[in-house]
Amino acid sequence: MKNAAKQQITVLGSTGSIGVSTLDVIARHPERYTVYALTANSRIDGILLQCERFKPEVAVVGTAEAAQVLQSALRQKGLATEVLYGEDALCQVAGAPRTDTVMAAIVGSAGLAPALAAANAGKKVLLANKEALVMSGQLFIDAVHQNGATLLPIDSEHNAIFQCLPPTYMRSPEHYGIEKITLTASGGPFLTLDLNLLDSVTPEQAIKHPKWVMGRKISVDSATMMNKGLEVIEAHWLFGMPSGQIDVVIHPQSIIHSMVSFLDGSVVAQMSYPDMRLPIAYALAYPERISSGVAPLDLAKVGLLQFESPDYRRFPCLRLAYEALDAGGIMPIALNAANEIAVAAFLEQHLGFARISEVVERVLDKSAGKSTATDLESVLQHDNRARELAKSLIFP
Numbered sequence: 001m002k003n004a005a006k007q008q009i010t011v012l013g014s015t016g017s018i019g020v021s022t023l024d025v026i027a028r029h030p031e032r033y034t035v036y037a038l039t040a041n042s043r044i045d046g047i048l049l050q051c052e053r054f055k056p057e058v059a060v061v062g063t064a065e066a067a068q069v070l071q072s073a074l075r076q077k078g079l080a081t082e083v084l085y086g087e088d089a090l091c092q093v094a095g096a097p098r099t100d101t102v103m104a105a106i107v108g109s110a111g112l113a114p115a116l117a118a119a120n121a122g123k124k125v126l127l128a129n130k131e132a133l134v135m136s137g138q139l140f141i142d143a144v145h146q147n148g149a150t151l152l153p154i155d156s157e158h159n160a161i162f163q164c165l166p167p168t169y170m171r172s173p174e175h176y177g178i179e180k181i182t183l184t185a186s187g188g189p190f191l192t193l194d195l196n197l198l199d200s201v202t203p204e205q206a207i208k209h210p211k212w213v214m215g216r217k218i219s220v221d222s223a224t225m226m227n228k229g230l231e232v233i234e235a236h237w238l239f240g241m242p243s244g245q246i247d248v249v250i251h252p253q254s255i256i257h258s259m260v261s262f263l264d265g266s267v268v269a270q271m272s273y274p275d276m277r278l279p280i281a282y283a284l285a286y287p288e289r290i291s292s293g294v295a296p297l298d299l300a301k302v303g304l305l306q307f308e309s310p311d312y313r314r315f316p317c318l319r320l321a322y323e324a325l326d327a328g329g330i331m332p333i334a335l336n337a338a339n340e341i342a343v344a345a346f347l348e349q350h351l352g353f354a355r356i357s358e359v360v361e362r363v364l365d366k367s368a369g370k371s372t373a374t375d376l377e378s379v380l381q382h383d384n385r386a387r388e389l390a391k392s393l394i395f396p
């Protein structure tokens with residue numbers, strides 16, 4: 001491939017778990033990809049090393065002070081990368097004419113505005129930041145369609161579903177003989193823990209995921225299964241699937257990443273060892289295939305694949321997510337915002353693990369009947385309102 005044909009990539013959240021895996025895949029294919037921009041919130045040493053290696057045109061960090069530190073360190077090393085800071089700069093690099101592909105891998109609601117900016121600019125959007133889609137739903141999907149953007153799911157389950165659906169699939173399950181989709185879940189570290197002990201688990205225990213190495217927030221979400229709940233809502237928007245046709249099954253080995261059931265009884269599943277470089281490589285090269293660095297699957301070595309239904313007593317967050325999706329309107333925004341606050345409070349040891357779902361449920365109760373949010377500003381207003389409500393419940 002000639003230099004001119006290389007994809008110019010912006011990696012939003014490049015110092016995170018997904019960001020690092022993305023750069024790993026990019027580094028394997030220098031003939032295909034170059035990095036246009038990298039962004040990090042606070043890990044300046046991390047993004048400095050990444051800038052030395054990938055030589056982006058632009059780097060974005062959280063604050064003016066951090067930008068100054070990074071800019072002078074880059075100058076000292078003779079690198080020409082321009083350093084910007086703040087949310088406007090994130091939106092700028094996401095929508096820049098010089099980039100064609102944007103990996104949206106900032107965690108939580110902070111990633112919404114830049115992900116939406118990429119969609120509005122008609123980019124190929126690789127969406128890891130599920131919270132952005134949960135919050136903005138139809139707004140995001142409309143931005144993709146109205147601006148000719150391409151939306152490719154990075155979440156391993158949705159990437160699996162995307163791989164299993166017919167290539168012409170267009171968000172209408174009834175036209176393709178699709179009965180349901182099933183998202184798999186590992187069940188997290190507390191799948192078999194005595195229910196009475198759940199409230200005394202520590203952040204260290206919660207973030208120690210049995211199958212995936214991920215950021216702290218999503219690791220806690222996996223332990224409560226709010227992650228799967230957010231993914232149910234994400235699947236609804238990505239694939240135009242009603243909640244009644246989205247199932248969840250616990251599969252502790254994390255080999256089957258999700259599956260599609262058709263009317264004739266066929267079930268098409270996607271399998272691999274659990275490693276995010278696979279969905280990232282798939283989306284980067286789509287519709288082609290490239291190597292990802294993931295070892296070939298040896299099913300004889302894996303041996304056993306198990307499945308069980310999730311227990312809502314152990315995982316009330318999953319039930320709450322289905323309820324928020326069915327209630328519609330701003331309820332998914334409230335669900336996500338309350339969860340972000342409750343998880344942060346748990347990580348800072350201000351809230352017991354079992355109280356995460358209680359906070360989310362109470363915020364949902366208090367948000368019921370509120371209207372819809374049809375633009376970014378009102379999404380962020382409702383997000384903020386739910387955050388304040390959650391804080392007032394945690395710190396009365």
Ligand code: NAD
Nearest residue numbers: 013014015016017018040041106107110128129130214215
């Ligand atoms: P992480 O915590 O490891 O990294 C988060 C990144 O976002 C970092 O680069 C950080 O600098 C940046 N960031 C955080 N707060 C920010 C802010 N306020 N402004 C700007 N940048 C900010 O998280 P992760 O595990 O890489 O997850 C990223 C996203 O991908 C999440 O939405 C997560 O749900 C999703 N995801 C992750 C995985 C996984 O395996 N890690 C799998 C599926 C989906």
Ligand code: MG
Nearest residue numbers: 155156157231
């Ligand atoms: Mg996932």
